[in-house]
Amino acid sequence: MSRLLIALLTALVVGSCGGGNYSAPRNLDDACAIARERPHYYRAFQRAERRWGVPVHVQMATMHQESKFIGDARTPFRYVLGVLPMGRQSSAYGYSQALDGTWEEYQRATGNRRARRDDIRDATDFMGWYMTLSRERNGIPLSDARNQYLAYHEGHAGFARGSYNAKSWLLRVADNVEERSRRYQAQLATCR
DSSP, X not given: OOHHHHHHHHHHHHHXXXXXXXXXXXXXXXXXXXXXXXXXXXXXXXXXXXXXXXXHHHHHHHHHHHHTTOTTOBOOEEEETTTEEEEESOSOBTTTTBOHHHHHHHHHHHTOTTOOXXXXXXXXXXXXXXXXXXXXXXXXXXXXXHHHHHHHHHHXXXXXXXXXXXXXXXHHHHHHHHHHHHHHHHHHHHHO
16 A cells, blocks of 8 residues: 555544543633634634624633533433432533433524534534524523523523522522623633
């Protein structure tokens, strides 16, 4: 075989062996650092903003809360008697922590059957799609990180019922998402 063919085959084998880099960026408190370290993340957020209208900082703050930007994030296991694993707490997976059923609904609605929850472009597109539905169904402005997060966590029907009002811990988390969104917005304005 020629050396070129061997080199190409070697590159193909090595490239197909590794999974994606699903680790979190190093500095999750600085939106500019995230954009510098993972420019493809930032481009994905911008693309979703152009398509759906959801500001980058709202998406980033929600993703930080949901997965800390870890592409293969999953919910913890549940245990019986503290030792026997009984499965995961939910089917939430990936950057956006989308549930199986909601992800399938997104795939049908957008025609993107090949979308993957561990692909940053698909995850940001999903978030844009979902938050746009939150605006349509519940009247939540796309720039309202707090209420967008509550609808994201509780679902559209749960948000409409106000189920989050009985969860003081969730209201605190939503306040944190809103505060992080504001911080990311201010940072992004200075690093462009």
